[in-house]
């Protein structure tokens with residue numbers, strides 16, 4: 231296995247119009263390995279002038295790409311998938327060094343990116359229209375056209391997966407794309423541009439590294455047709471407000487405060503395993519779909535908690551770039567102190583700490599942002615820890631007896647991304663699934679995603695659906711044509 235310093239991307243400038251270009255201001259920022267504090271080098275910071283230049287190049291790319299036959303676009307998408315697969319391990323190593331996710335699991339992220347390119351390559355002819363019967367002297371039909379320049383702004387927790395998997399649908403539909411990677415972990419997106427950029431006509435796929443200023447300029451640009459964000463609720467609201475100025479389309483994949491609900495007839499061992507899996511401790515809980523609120527029925531509460539504590543004890547964190555590591559570290563000092571803040575609040579508000587709750591004392595971990603799996607019991611729905619997204623490795627366990635009160639507590643959250651329901655009774659499962667206000671539900675499962683199954687949130691967890699045909703269609707616009715014969 232190579233070391234991560236061998237595989238970091240060579241290019242650190244902006245990629246647009248098929249070229250690597252310095253930021254006009256000459257400004258750069260640096261990125262660090264969150265496990266060690268070591269610098270991974272610098273990257274260019276795009277400002278509004280760079281954004282304008284890149285959008286214009288993307289528009290040129292769009293005019294070429296939209297004229298490429300869908301089947302020919304699919305050929306290029308499949309080539310991109312193959313290149314990603316060929317470099318899956320190297321990409322995973324970059325992400326593990328830059329974002330703190332464990333190497334072995336980040337390989338799945340590389341493969342997920344490749345799989346999305348293959349999936350959307352297969353859907354290119356599904357952006358189709360219909361006809362309306364209006365009599366012999368009229369032909370009325372619809373067709374779907376690409377939007378133009380689509381912007382994707384991404385969060386830091388799965389940098390490559392988001393860059394690659396969310397590039398596939400806009401490209402399949404014939405749009406040009408500008409990706410803004412997370413400022414905390416931009417390197418794997420630069421590597422994506424190095425690897426697949428040359429497969430496309432110049433300007434079709436572009437990467438602008440930068441912070442909030444770059445994001446804001448992209449959202450406000452009048453020639454951008456759609457902006458899609460994977461990020462936090464406040465950023466989603468800021469983008470929706472800013473996009474209103476030019477009435478561009480907005481897609482939002484935002485936060486979650488997701489519930490796992492265990493009924494008294496469920497198997498406590500399976501619920502415990504599902505709860506730990508659903509909490510995504512592997513990424514320190516930094517996953518929008520994490521089931522961070524565990525609603526356990528009184529009859530099985532103690533047995534499930536026992537199982538959770540055993541499973542959590544067996545979780546070993548380590549350096550993310552090591553092959554054996556099960557759990558990595560958090561992205562930044564800021565995210566770590568946010569987690570510590572929520573833990574302190576939970577203790578103050580009366581929750582009982584039964585696992586974790588303090589940074590590791592081992593000096594190997596002192597330079598990184600490590601935090602152990604942390605579990606609270608005796609959490610009540612009104613506590614801050616039960617209401618707000620921590621985006622850290624903190625699980626809250628709530629006890630219930632009355633089903634109506636429990637469902638009301640589950641739905642009290644303003645967020646509604648995922649839910650996980652555990653029972654052996656099919657009718658109970660379907661009734662609960664219908665009552666829970668969330669967009670993506672597992673019954674007797676947690677955490678997994680399936681290409682083709684629409685992923686997205688209810689309420690303030692977002693707008694739109696991805697990972698499915700809906701994502702492709704949301705990258706198109708419908709035209710109606712009425713022909714008097």
Ligand SMILES: NC(=O)c1ccc[n+]([C@@H]2O[C@H](COP(=O)([O-])OP(=O)(O)OC[C@H]3O[C@@H](n4cnc5c(N)ncnc54)[C@H](O)[C@@H]3O)[C@@H](O)[C@H]2O)c1
Nearest residue numbers: 384385386412441445446461462465468483484485486518
């Ligand atoms: N629903 C999902 O699919 C999903 C997946 C992963 C993460 N998330 C959410 O993302 C959040 C964590 O990620 P984060 O801390 O990187 O989120 P964030 O909102 O702080 O940043 C996300 C991206 O938006 C950019 N940005 C920030 N302000 C902007 C603005 N005003 N205009 C344009 N761009 C702007 C950032 O530079 C970054 O690239 C959590 O809330 C998590 O739940 C959601």
